[in-house]
Amino acid sequence: MADKKDKDKTRRGESVIGQIDRTLVPDKAIALWHLGQEGMAFKAAGIIGYIDPYLSNYIDDEFGNSPRQFETPLSPELIGHADLVLITHDHPDHLDPVSVRAIAIASPQATWICPAPVVSQLTGLGIAPDAVIGALAGQMIDFRDMRITPVAAKHEEFETDENGNHKYLGYVIELNGVTLYHAGDTIGYAGLLETLRPHRIDIACLPINGRDIKRYEANLMGNMNFREAADLGVGIGADLIVPMHYDLFAFNTENPAYFVDYVHRTYPYQKFKLFVPGERLIYYRDDEMKESGGGNGD
Structure with missing residues (x-):
């Protein structure tokens, strides 16, 4: 029985992998899969990214007292189709x-993008240096038919290396x-709204787990809370808001019902999506609705 259980865990997520491979994405569309915490997979225009x-279970295995609240929906060994992997920071x-x-x-064919100060950590894990792109805030990256603009994140504080790179x-x-x-881990800060608005964001994926002194003293850097995330998403004109970073660890989570209630009462026409794992x-994207301030997130 133990062997069967271990095999089932090793193979967890074959159905998700199969669905990603089979999903046909039309023009002006993107497919997203939620993987827990801030993990996402996406597919469009022949590109599969994570x-x-x-x-x-690395955090619990390494530090203890950090069990996942649900099993991973996808075993990483099964991800043989990745064209691109984006990392927001080194936590x-x-x-x-x-x-x-x-x-x-x-x-092995995947390209990796991470903050420039984090490149050495990826190469130290065995990724070939020529497969890693070090991202700089505000400097656009072209990948095939994809354009990526890195945006500085303030994870309680801005943190930069000796060259001033975020x-x-x-x-x-x-x-x-x-x-x-995809906001990564951040709180709101002066200039973020103005930076994002010109991009005409369709989907805003934002952390909602918040911050407090107890977690800060335990070296858990904080994020926007559910109100701040909703306000930012509405402020930048996002068609659809996806809350993140509320579900995986009991010691650093939030009840997403607070987010739902706040949006329902404060922004009754704002669309949002709560995912279940996998x-x-x-x-x-509906361009006609986009021009009039609405959209289609169904």
Whole structure:
């Protein structure tokens, strides 16, 4: 029985991998899969990408007292189709050494993008230097038919290296006629709204777990809370808001019902999506609705 249980865990997520491979994404659309915490997979225009895949039990195994609240929906060893992997920063629930090594082996063709100060950590995990692009805030990166604009993130504080390069980033991804902003870990800060508005964001993926003194003293850097995330998403004109970073660790989470209640009462016309682990969403951009301030996130 133990062997069967171990095999089932090793093979976890074959159905998700199969769905990603089979999904046909039309023009002006993108397919998204939620992987827990801030992990996402996306597919459009023949590109399959992953963002911050934490797909192991590394944190609990390494530090203890950090069990996952649900099993990973996808074992990283199964990811043999990745064209691109984006890492927002080097905290282990975003840059997971176990997942990075496994994906690097399974997808040797993948390009990796991370903050410039983090490049050495990826190459130290066995990724070839010529497969890694060091991202700088505000400097656009072209990847095939995709345009990626790194945006500085303030994870309680801005943190930079000796060259002034930001260690925490979010990414504005323009692909197949859809613009997605994955914030990484950040709080709101002066200038963020103005930076994002010109991109005309369709989908804003934003952390909602907040921050407090107790977590800060435990070296857990904080993020926007549910109100701040909703206000930012509405402020930048996002068609669809996707809350993140509320579900995986009991010691650093939030009740997403607070987000739902706040949006329902404060912004009754704002669309949002709560995912369950491994769930797919196919988002279609409706240009007519976009021009009039609405859209279609179904």
